[in-house]
Amino acid sequence: SKFTLSLPKIELHAHLNGSIRRSTLSHLAALRNVDPSTTRILSHIPSTLSEAFDVFRIIHSCVVTLADVERIAYEIGEDMEEDGVVYAEIRSTPRDMGEGDLEGYVKAVLRGFDRYRLEKGKVILRLLLSIDRAKHTASDSYEIVSLAAKFRSQGVIGIDLSGDPTKGDFGTYLPALTHARSLGLKITLHAGEVLNPTEFSSMLDFHPDRFGHCCFVDPPNLARLTESSIPIELCLTSNLLSNSIPTGKLTDHHFGIHHNAKSEGSTICCISTDDSGVFGSPLSNEYRLVMDSFGLGEREVFELARRTLDATFLESQSGKNADEATGKDSEDRK
Ligand code: 5GP
Numbered sequence: 379s380k381f382t383l384s385l386p387k388i389e390l391h392a393h394l395n396g397s398i399r400r401s402t403l404s405h406l407a408a409l410r411n412v413d414p415s416t417t418r419i420l421s422h423i424p425s426t427l428s429e430a431f432d433v434f435r436i437i438h439s440c441v442v443t444l445a446d447v448e449r450i451a452y453e454i455g456e457d458m459e460e461d462g463v464v465y466a467e468i469r470s471t472p473r474d475m476g477e478g479d480l481e482g483y484v485k486a487v488l489r490g491f492d493r494y495r496l497e498k499g500k501v502i503l504r505l506l507l508s509i510d511r512a513k514h515t516a517s518d519s520y521e522i523v524s525l526a527a528k529f530r531s532q533g534v535i536g537i538d539l540s541g542d543p544t545k546g547d548f549g550t551y552l553p554a555l556t557h558a559r560s561l562g563l564k565i566t567l568h569a570g571e572v573l574n575p576t577e578f579s580s581m582l583d584f585h586p587d588r589f590g591h592c593c594f595v596d597p598p599n600l601a602r603l604t605e606s607s608i609p610i611e612l613c614l615t616s617n618l619l620s621n622s623i624p625t626g627k628l629t630d631h632h633f634g635i636h637h638n639a640k641s642e643g644s645t646i647c648c649i650s651t652d653d654s655g656v657f658g659s660p661l662s663n664e665y666r667l668v669m670d671s672f673g674l675g676e677r678e679v680f681e682l683a684r685r686t687l688d689a690t691f692l693e694s695q696s697g698k699n700a701d702e703a704t705g706k707d708s709e710d711r712k
Pocket of ligand 1: 393394395396434435469470471472508510540541542543568571616652653
């Protein structure tokens with residue numbers, strides 16, 4: 379809708395390769411001779427989480443050079459600008475593109491962002507580096523944290539834990555994540571994409587700066603989550619299409635549990651796209667779906683989008699997290 383398109387939006391949960399433009403994906407697939415039987419997946423939208431992971435594998439088989447990575451990063455800037463996004467934290471899993479190290483990958487993403495900034499530049503872009511729980515070892519996770527620290531002044535501001543939630547173990551990455559925090563990097567964790575109360579509870583003990591998803595959370599952990607006031611990145615279309623809303627209806631999405639427009643202390647819900655290339659829904663559409671599914675008015679949606687600012691990983695001048703600073707201000711006013 380016009381309103382949600384014009385609304386200045388902040389995107390906090392978007393995977394670089396999952397946000398690839400469909401036309402770019404088709405172009406790269408043809409260029410790389412990716413098997414035509416798999417390209418059917420390119421025109422087909424996944425219907426389970428495991429199908430979504432099949433799509434990521436295909437995208438990765440098409441995106442094979444550092445120039446491809448740079449191109450996707452640049453085009454994300456363009457696409458978000460067109461969609462009325464003003465600030466975005468894009469996450470990506472560094473991959474060895476045949477150069478023998480992961481640094482080249484990070485530099486390629488930052489080159490894409492920089493080129494966008496110089497040529498167009500309406501959207502402010504920052505990068506989070508992802509640890510893949512299905513692929514990375516503890517030592518890989520330390521390498522990714524070191525890379526994030528190394529490129530901090532160039533736009534990397536945090537760490538994400540993602541990848542297939544049915545694989546790997548949060549505990550493997552806890553030492554590197556704790557180290558990241560000690561270096562001043564912010565951390566967001568994919569959590570509750572499948573029901574796993576033990577893991578969710580360990581993640582709450584760690585107290586990340588944000589959580590992603592939180593679709594399946596048992597009642598005791600849900601109570602702790604609400605109490606923690608940790609912001610949550612919510613991706614309605616992604617959850618719907620990957621079959622993570624038990625009833626299959628957007629009106630039953632857990633946004634409804636976390637959003638309480640009237641109470642100031644409610645959890646910050648960061649409406650996000652996850653993988654706009656895979657699921658085919660830009661952020662303006664996600665906001666429209668929230669409006670329609672939960673009956674929010676324009677003012678409430680504006681407020682929802684504004685509150686997201688307090689969940690970004692941008693530093694405030696005092697060096698404190700923006701949301702801590704804001705929380706303090708409102709305490710002072712009381
Ligand atoms: P990339 O990190 O290569 O830029 O983006 C694709 C990767 O992001 C996938 O291979 C996967 O590790 C991660 N990813 C994308 N969407 C999801 C999701 O919905 N859940 C989880 N856990 N990981 C995801």
